[in-house]
Amino acid sequence: GAVVSQHPSRVICKSGTSVKIECRSLDFQATTMFWYRQFPKQSLMLMATSNEGSKATYEQGVEKDKFLINHASLTLSTLTVTSAHPEDSSFYICSASLSGYSYNEQFFGPGTRLTVL
Amino acid sequence: AQKVTQAQTEISVVEKEDVTLDCVYETRDTTYYLFWYKQPPSGELVFLIRRNSFDEQNEISGRYSWNFQKSTSSFNFTITASQVVDSAVYFCALSEAQSNTGKLIFGQGTTLQVKP
Numbered sequence: 341g342a343v344v345s346q347h348p349s350r351v352i353c354k355s356g357t358s359v360k361i362e363c364r365s366l367d368f369q370a371t372t373m374f375w376y377r378q379f380p381k382q383s384l385m386l387m388a389t390s391n392e393g394s395k396a397t398y399e400q401g402v403e404k405d406k407f408l409i410n411h412a413s414l415t416l417s418t419l420t421v422t423s424a425h426p427e428d429s430s431f432y433i434c435s436a437s438l439s440g441y442s443y444n445e446q447f448f449g450p451g452t453r454l455t456v457l
Numbered sequence: 458a459q460k461v462t463q464a465q466t467e468i469s470v471v472e473k474e475d476v477t478l479d480c481v482y483e484t485r486d487t488t489y490y491l492f493w494y495k496q497p498p499s500g501e502l503v504f505l506i507r508r509n510s511f512d513e514q515n516e517i518s519g520r521y522s523w524n525f526q527k528s529t530s531s532f533n534f535t536i537t538a539s540q541v542v543d544s545a546v547y548f549c550a551l552s553e554a555q556s557n558t559g560k561l562i563f564g565q566g567t568t569l570q571v572k573p
Binding site: 372374381382385397433435439444449453 | 494499500501502504507548558559560561563564565566568
């Protein structure tokens with residue numbers, strides 16, 4: 341399967357700072373990337389869908405000004421958690437797909453564990 | 458509305474036992490895709506299988522098998538002769554073709570613990 345990387349794998353930051361997480365598709369061009377959040381012992385919750393070159397589509401309840409998503413190229417999407425607070429501590433996972441169509445498989449990154457002190 | 462239910466929160470078995478993980482889905486779409494993913498303690502999701510709604514054939518891959526029953530909206534996953542390395546959280550997911558967004562709706566996950 342295709343390879344998706346995330347960086348950093350783990351980050352600890354102070355409350356009020358911003359954190360950027362990168363998601364890269366290493367061996368294919370990803371028209372669509374998805375960002376998920378997973379709290380301990382819970383399922384993955386989709387935060388937003390981003391298509392290269394256009395604004396991300398956020399799920400209901402997700403603050404777009406707090407979770408800034410940029411999909412500037414076909415191989416890179418970034419999620420910036422602005423003014424992070426302890427409640428933002430979570431496991432963030434991205435996935436990449438050749439397109440936004442449902443028949444296309446999503447390839448998942450290894451995840452980024454964010455801890456906000 | 459679309460929904461995926463994995464009623465079993467945690468399952469514990471002893472090595473070499475067979476175990477079935479249940480998945481029930483809800484959708485109004487006639488074309489959809491079902492997935493199973495494994496999430497080991499490392500956190501990375503591992504793709505196991507994708508099945509489209511028009512293909513009701515059961516599938517076997519080594520010790521893994523899947524039973525897709527449209528009549529009961531179920532897509533169950535069986536591990537035969539379980540091993541300690543099978544210990545993980547398993548997620549069932551649904552993607553609807555009509556939405557054309559590629560969104561995956563995940564079930565709550567089933568934590569499988571295989572004891573030696």
